[in-house]
Amino acid sequence: MNLARRTMNSSAFAVVYERAWRPAAFFVATGRTMQADRRDAARTLRLGAGSKVLDVACGPGNITHYLSEQLSGDGYAVGLDFSTPMLRQALADNSGPRVGYLRGDARQLPFPDGSFDAVCCFGALYLIPDPLEAVREMIRVLAPGGRIALSASQRTDTWFGFVSSMVGGAGGLRVFGVDTFPELFARSGLVDIDQEIHGLLQYVSASRPQ
Template identity: 60%
Template sequence: MNLARKTMNAPALAAVYEHAWRPTLFYLASGRTTGTDRREAVDRLRLSGPMKVLDLACGPGNFTEYLSTYLTRGGFVTGLDYSPAMLAKAATDNASPRVGYVRGDARTLPFADGTFDAVCCFGALYLIPDPLTATREMIRVLKPGGRIAISTSYRENNLFGSASSMAASLSGLRLFDRDTFPKLFVRAGLTEVDQRVHRFMQYVDATKPL
């Protein structure tokens, strides 16, 4: 396990992740606040009614619980993460009748095809081993007509981008270029593919056609 993944599995990080670690690092990386990201996630996933939602790599569950507040009776958000420390924090701080947490591997999701109306992964694919396999798994468990949304790292296709990738790789982080996820979505048959870049972060969403 590389340094980045060891850090994310540490109980000490789980305790401060959503209050200090994530807001600070993501603001530096994207110029966006956690509140902005959450509100945009709701819009991009088109959350409403009794939808079933998967929040992949949910961490301590702050996004997970927030998303659930936009669902009506019968709606449910499943947060999946690999870290026991993060899941323990989620169960303590972000429990809700419309939220449940599961430990699992993003590369082999423990759900049937077409289980969820919306699937998301915010700020984690650059940590997951074989992130493209994980993304294909997200598409697999998404229902036809459903929405997928991700945010992940971004690098320009130039010397600075190459240097940034090399530096990030020393700790186990990956930086993705502009084409990686839009092309993956298109090849998987998704439509309405949209990408927005903010500094070192990219936000990509799409629809699985009926």
């Protein structure tokens, strides 16, 4: 297990992740706050009141819970993660009437095809050994008419990008080309593909046709 994966499985890291690590590290990487990431997640996923939402690699539920609060009626959000300490933290900090958490592997989602109206994965694909398999799984469980959204690292030619990909690579983090996800979405028959670049991260979303 590499350093990045070991860190995600540490109880101490799970405790500080939402309060300190996530706001600080993502702000340095993207210039964005967690509030902006949460709001944009709900916007790009185009949530309806009764949407069924899956948040893959949800960590301590810092985005899952916010998404669940946008729902009503039959809507609910499920957060899935590999790390028991992260899920324990999710239950402690981000429980609610419309959110539930599940331990599982992003590369083998335990759901039938087309189960969710919105599927997302933020800040995690660079940790997963076979990230494109995880994205294919997300597409498989997306219902016709549903929306998928992800954020992931992106290759950048600046000195900051170079240094961070060297440091990140040594710790087990991957860096993706800007075409990787738009091309995979297009090849998978998704439409209405949108991409934004913020610093070291790319934010990509798309829809599954009806």
